[in-house]
Amino acid sequence: MNKIIFGENVFDRLNKTIAKNSYSKVFVLLDENTKRHCLPILKKYLTEFITIKIKSGEGNKNIDTATFIWETLHKNFADRQSVLINLGGGALSDIGGFCASTFLRGIDFINVPSTLLSMVDASIGAKQGLNLQNYKNVIGVFNHPKCIFVYPDFIKTLAESELKNGLAEIVKHALIADKKLWNKIYKIKKFDTDNLSKLILSSIRIKSKITTKDPHEFGLRKVLNYGHTIAHAIETFSMNNDGNNFLKHGEAVAIGIVCESYISHKINKFPLIDLNLIVSFIKKHFKKYHCRWDEILLIKNMSHDKKNNSRKINFTLLNSIGDPIVNCNCTDELICESLNYYKNAF
Ligand SMILES: NC(=O)c1ccc[n+]([C@@H]2O[C@H](COP(=O)([O-])OP(=O)(O)OC[C@H]3O[C@@H](n4cnc5c(N)ncnc54)[C@H](O)[C@@H]3O)[C@@H](O)[C@H]2O)c1
Structure with a gap:
């Protein structure tokens, strides 16, 4: 089931969702671009979280990046009550969703899509995965995010x-x-x-x-x-x-x-x-x-x-x-x- 919240005030709702689920730890997965353009907005609403920064781009949607995400979750004592927020485009939410779905046999994840493509497509519909060599999305799972928060203004900084x-x-x-x-x-x-x-x-x-x-x-x-x-x-x-x-x-x-x-x-x-x-x-x-x-x-x-x-x-x-x-x-x-x-x- 896709649970999608859309509009200018979505981050209030994100905060409420986090409080309601009493997560033990909140992790935010981002890349250099979403750190610059989107994190400042999210920060106005979320206070306590740990960031995991990966490199942007399709070329990084691979097992090495997944290993880095799993290791960072592990190093920071993520447990089954932790949540991963995917703040980024489709490449980031695909790999973030996959890592969350497989870490400790599955922790919650939330998508905050930041590209137009991820808002209308990649963040919705439960497909999570990564590329095998250069074959697209060969490894993956079907698993829904807890929620998808779509803040349309994020597209303003896109090329x-x-x-x-x-x-x-x-x-x-x-x-x-x-x-x-x-x-x-x-x-x-x-x-x-x-x-x-x-x-x-x-x-x-x-x-x-x-x-x-x-x-x-x-x-x-x-x-x-x-x-x-x-x-x-x-x-x-x-x-x-x-x-x-x-x-x-x-x-x-x-x-x-x-x-x-x-x-x-x-x-x-x-x-x-x-x-x-x-x-x-x-x-x-x-x-x-x-x-x-x-x-x-x-x-x-x-x-x-x-x-x-x-x-x-x-x-x-x-x-x-x-x-x-x-x-x-x-x-x-x-x-x-x-x-x-x-x-x-x-
Ligand atoms: N799971 C699915 O159902 C599904 C569906 C369609 C596509 N996909 C996948 O989505 C990926 C493509 O997603 P994409 O088009 O979002 O590309 P992307 O995730 O590679 O992002 C494109 C670029 O935009 C940057 N960026 C993101 N948000 C930004 C912002 N607000 N301002 C400025 N820069 C920003 C990113 O850092 C990146 O450099 C592909 O891997 C594709 O396979 C998945």
Whole structure:
């Protein structure tokens, strides 16, 4: 069950939650950016806590960072009545949630998402985990945070690329579940923190509703994978080949949305007019990727995807906007065609 508190006054509620649960110790997991931009706000409300600082970024979502977090909890005598507050983006809450879920067989954790992507997506829905070498989220558990406190003003200090990163997931939520929201989004000419803030709550509601109905991804939750089969393969490729300039998750999702909308058009008769609208929106708001990928390698990456069954690459596609269909398969040729479609569209 997702317990989400949203708005300007969330930290009063956070304080009350901590007092109500009589935690023995409060730990705050943060990185250099959330220490600078978010901790000063949290400090106005929370007085007694121990910070655990990790390095930001996807490259640190690994077992070494997890070991550091477990060791720091242990060294500071964390017990089963302790709580870990994850103050950060999705990479931080994924690893923090995983460490809390496995430390002493599980202590409580609370998410305070600080990026747009983590507000609308990563902090909600109980998936916690880390990467194995460069394979995304291969190690992990399903476990809900005690609560999620969403303070929308945190997005004000985000770089523009981080706003776009979150925008991709907002767009995905609208395309799979809310045609009215999509109709509103595609008319927005320029995204800034003001108009993005106004989209956060609707997006949270979509993710929360779906993951509450199907927390363990037996069926319905798979709709959230729209755009992600291709996105994960491109993200892995980019992490291995683009040095420090690797694609952010949302940037890869934007490419995945174009390719999988194309596949939807080809096999599910997803309307061409909607495909064109999606492509022109992504072209306008997301930067073009260099596309120096090896298609065979991408398909190999896709066949490692956790969501596959019987070794077939599994897609979530669209029949129409707001009407997704899960467990779809298609030929390798069509996957290549969709990647070329993206390349040629930009
Ligand atoms: N568990 C899930 O269901 C789920 C869903 C989607 C994505 N994810 C995961 O989320 C991760 C991506 O999350 P992300 O996009 O939030 O990236 P991120 O966590 O890497 O954060 C991006 C950057 O923003 C900085 N930052 C965070 N808050 C800030 C603030 N308020 N002001 C300035 N800088 C700030 C961070 O320090 C970091 O450098 C990926 O690892 C992805 O796999 C998980």
